[in-house]
Structures are given as structure tokens and as C-alpha cells.
Amino acid sequence: xxxxxxxxxxxxxxxxxxxxxxxxxxxxxxxxxxxxxxxxxxxxxxxxxxxxxxxxxxxxxxxxxxxxxxxxxxxxxxxxxxxxxxxxxxxxxxxxxxxxxxxxxxxxxxxxxxxxxxxxxxxxxxxxxxxxxxx
Amino acid sequence: xxxxxxxxxxxxxxxxxxxxxxxxxxxxxxxxxxxxxxxxxxxxxxxxxxxxxxxxxxxxxxxxxxxxxxxxxxxxxxxxxxxxxxxxxxxxxxxxxxxxxxxxxxxxxxxxxxxxxxxxxxxxxxxxxxxxxxx
Amino acid sequence: xxxxxxxxxxxxxxxxxxxxxxxxxxxxxxxxxxxxxxxxxxxxxxxxxxxxxxxxxxxxxxxxxxxxxxxxxxxxx
Amino acid sequence: xxxxxxxxxxxxxxxxxxxxxxxxxxxxxxxxxxxxxxxxxxxxxxxxxxxxxxxxxxxxxxxxxxxxxxxxxxxxx
Numbered sequence: 001x002x003x004x005x006x007x008x009x010x011x012x013x014x015x016x017x018x019x020x021x022x023x024x025x026x027x028x029x030x031x032x033x034x035x036x037x038x039x040x041x042x043x044x045x046x047x048x049x050x051x052x053x054x055x056x057x058x059x060x061x062x063x064x065x066x067x068x069x070x071x072x073x074x075x076x077x078x079x080x081x082x083x084x085x086x087x088x089x090x091x092x093x094x095x096x097x098x099x100x101x102x103x104x105x106x107x108x109x110x111x112x113x114x115x116x117x118x119x120x121x122x123x124x125x126x127x128x129x130x131x132x133x134x135x
Numbered sequence: 136x137x138x139x140x141x142x143x144x145x146x147x148x149x150x151x152x153x154x155x156x157x158x159x160x161x162x163x164x165x166x167x168x169x170x171x172x173x174x175x176x177x178x179x180x181x182x183x184x185x186x187x188x189x190x191x192x193x194x195x196x197x198x199x200x201x202x203x204x205x206x207x208x209x210x211x212x213x214x215x216x217x218x219x220x221x222x223x224x225x226x227x228x229x230x231x232x233x234x235x236x237x238x239x240x241x242x243x244x245x246x247x248x249x250x251x252x253x254x255x256x257x258x259x260x261x262x263x264x265x266x267x268x269x270x
Numbered sequence: 271x272x273x274x275x276x277x278x279x280x281x282x283x284x285x286x287x288x289x290x291x292x293x294x295x296x297x298x299x300x301x302x303x304x305x306x307x308x309x310x311x312x313x314x315x316x317x318x319x320x321x322x323x324x325x326x327x328x329x330x331x332x333x334x335x336x337x338x339x340x341x342x343x344x345x346x347x
Numbered sequence: 348x349x350x351x352x353x354x355x356x357x358x359x360x361x362x363x364x365x366x367x368x369x370x371x372x373x374x375x376x377x378x379x380x381x382x383x384x385x386x387x388x389x390x391x392x393x394x395x396x397x398x399x400x401x402x403x404x405x406x407x408x409x410x411x412x413x414x415x416x417x418x419x420x421x422x423x424x
Binding site: 014017021024025026027028029030031032034085096098099101102106109 | 161
Binding site for chain 2: 360389419
């Protein structure tokens with residue numbers, strides 16, 4: 001089972017984890033909107049995706065799924081307006097043994113961070129905002 | 136929030152994950168009963184715990200919680216009779232940033248494997264059984 | 271003969287330019303970057319570019335009617 | 348004067364001995380291990396020991412009435 005999803009709907013980590021359940025070791029990463037960044041208080045944020053984002057995420061998922069140890073995986077990224085505590089990214093990797101699950105899940109999250117054409121605008125408590133990484 | 140639990144009740148990964156939700160990065164490990172071990176087909180298994188297991192698990196949890204980056208964690212180990220697919224171990228670590236969450240969760244799982252006084256008896260499809268690691 | 275290309279701007283690049291799409295004359299990516307610099311500003315130097323959906327490394331010629339995407343640094347997760 | 352200690356056996360050690368508890372005379376852990384060897388068998392060499400709840404490293408003297416736990420290799424997770 002391989003799932004990749006770019007969606008403005010609320011992400012459900014438990015459902016994604018369950019989609020990878022038939023295996024020995026399942027490692028799940030959940031990234032939630034933090035209430036601070038670089039010492040500033042974050043109020044809300046907005047993710048916007050390039051039209052190619054679903055394809056890129058699917059390629060990342062397919063590359064991970066092609067690894068010998070990987071039995072199932074799911075990766076999903078939220079878009080649109082999020083508030084503190086909302087789930088932005090979920091990545092799940094199932095393998096027979098635990099070390100591979102940790103390693104592949106961490107690697108897939110890194111790939112999403114670096115390769116997925118997705119942008120994040122943070123709105124701070126003082127009303128100012130910034131596109132993360134762009135200034 | 137720090138939770139440690141040795142229980143014969145069914146484990147709920149989603150509930151344990153939610154108990155650590157107020158943070159940037161949450162990594163969850165779920166260990167399920169595999170249908171095979173060393174090439175043999177596993178039918179069921181039984182975990183039995185030494186009476187000190189809850190205390191040992193609490194100490195493992197407390198040591199992890201004392202790490203600077205760790206914001207919340209939960210660790211739970213099932214005991215009693217389990218069948219293939221049942222959740223045996225759940226470990227959740229929340230931190231502000233992802234690398235620490237992966238590292239601490241993986242380390243806590245290793246500690247549980249090596250330090251928790253818990254034993255596993257596997258029953259194979261051919262009716263034979265073995266205490267894992269004892270023969 | 272027109273040499274216009276369609277430029278799609280995203281995120282910080284769109285915010286800086288005040289628009290998500292422009293049509294500009296350009297025969298190379300370097301040429302186009304020169305035209306974009308005044309409106310897009312500092313973030314342009316941190317952007318990567320897609321020409322007709324493919325990543326462009328360095329300068330490349332642009333055909334008339336090409337679509338160029340201007341991508342600020344990714345910040346998913 | 349009695350030198351009996353209480354021995355609690357777990358998992359593979361209990362399965363081999365056919366019981367979870369024994370009372371045996373012993374004045375040291377090494378002494379006790381000699382008494383247990385015939386009934387517990389090969390797994391005894393892979394076991395660790397708690398004496399009154401504390402991990403015993405190597406040989407230790409045993410007080411009368413002590414409780415000794417015989418712990419096969421852990422296999423949680």
C-alpha cells in the first residue's frame with residue numbers, strides 16, 4: 001500500500017498509519033504547526049503548493065516504496081490555512097524490522113522538505129508575515 | 136506529558152500519539168506482531184512481564200523525558216496473548232524539531248528492547264513454540 | 271514576431287511582484303531574469319526556474335510562448 | 348539454621364523447570380546456580396539474576412530468606 005496526498009483537507013495521522021498496519025515496524029512522523037519560529041510567536045500559516053506538488057510527492061513515495069525493506073508507506077502534506085497545532089505533514093513507513101522503518105521515514109521527511117514544491121507563509125502575533133526561507 | 140504503560144489491554148497508537156500532540160514534530164513507533172520470524176510462520180505469541188516491568192518502563196520514559204529537546208512522550212508495552220497484527224509496543228516522542236524526535240524515539244525503542252524485563256513466547260504454525268532469545 | 275513568454279510567479283515571488291502571472295518578451299532565462307529583477311526583487315536570486323515544466327539549470331534559451339515558473343525556496347513540512 | 352532462599356523463575360527458565368518458584372538451600376549465587384542447573388538446563392547460562400530486586404553481577408553471597416529472580420534474556424517489543 002503506497003499513498004501520497006497533497007490536500008487542503010485535515011490530515012488524519014491515525015488513518016494513514018492504519019493504511020500501513022500489516023507489518024512488523026511502523027514509524028510515523030507527524031509535523032504540526034509550531035507556536036513559534038526563530039523566537040517569534042506564530043499565529044497562523046498558509047501552505048501553497050506548485051501544481052506539480054502531487055506528482056513530486058508521488059515520485060518521492062514511489063522511490064521510498066521501491067526500497068527493498070519497505071512494505072507500505074503513506075505520505076501526506078496539507079495545503080491552505082493552518083493554525084497552531086494543525087497537522088501539516090504525515091509520513092508513515094512500514095518495514096519488517098525497526099531500524100529500516102526509522103531510517104526510511106526520516107529520509108522521506110527530508111526529501112519532502114527539500115524537494116516538494118511547497119511554500120509556507122507565517123503570520124506572526126504582531127501582524128507581520130513572511131514567506132519562510134525566502135527573505 | 137509523560138506516559139508509560141505496561142498493560143494487557145489493547146494498545147491505541149492514535150490515543151498515545153494524541154497525548155503528545157502539542158509540539159512541532161512527533162515520531163511514533165508501532166511494533167506489531169509479525170507473521171514470521173527467522174523464516175518460520177508465527178501463529179500467536181505471548182508476552183510476560185517481570186513484576187518490575189512497569190517501574191523499568193517508567194525509568195526509561197523519565198530518562199528520555201529529561202532530554203532537553205523532548206517536550207512530551209508516551210511508551211506502552213502490551214502483555215498477554217497477542218495474534219499477528221496486534222500492537223505490542225508503541226513509543227511516541229515529541230520535540231520542536233524533527234531530527235531530535237526521530238533520534239529519541241529510536242533510542243527509547245532500543246532501550247525498551249534491551250532493558251525492559253519482558254519475555255516473548257512464539258507459537259508457530261506447526262504447533263511448536265519457543266521463548267525468543269532463550270534457546 | 272513576438273518573443274513573449276508566460277511567467278508564473280509563486281509564493282514570495284508573487285507577493286513581491288503583486289501578481290501571479292506576467293507576459294514578458296524574453297529569448298533566454300538570463301534575459302527574463304533581468305526583466306523580472308525590478309518587480310520581484312531580492313528573492314529572485316534565491317529562486318529556481320521551470321521552463322515548460324522542466325528544471326532549468328543556469329541560462330537556457332526560451333522559445334516564444336514558453337511558460338516559465340519562478341519558484342522561491344521550498345518550505346514544506 | 349536454614350540457608351533456604353526463594354527462587355522465582357520466569358519465561359523460558361520457568362518452562363524448563365516446570366515451575367515458577369522453588370525454595371532451595373544456597374549461601375551464594377554460584378552455589379544456587381549449581382543447584383538449578385539440572386532442572387533449568389541450557390538457558391541458565393543466558394540468564395541474569397536479581398537478588399532481593401537488585402541486579403547481581405557475578406557471584407554474590409545470599410542471605411537466608413533472600414529472593415532470587417532468574418531472568419532469561421529480555422525479548423520485549
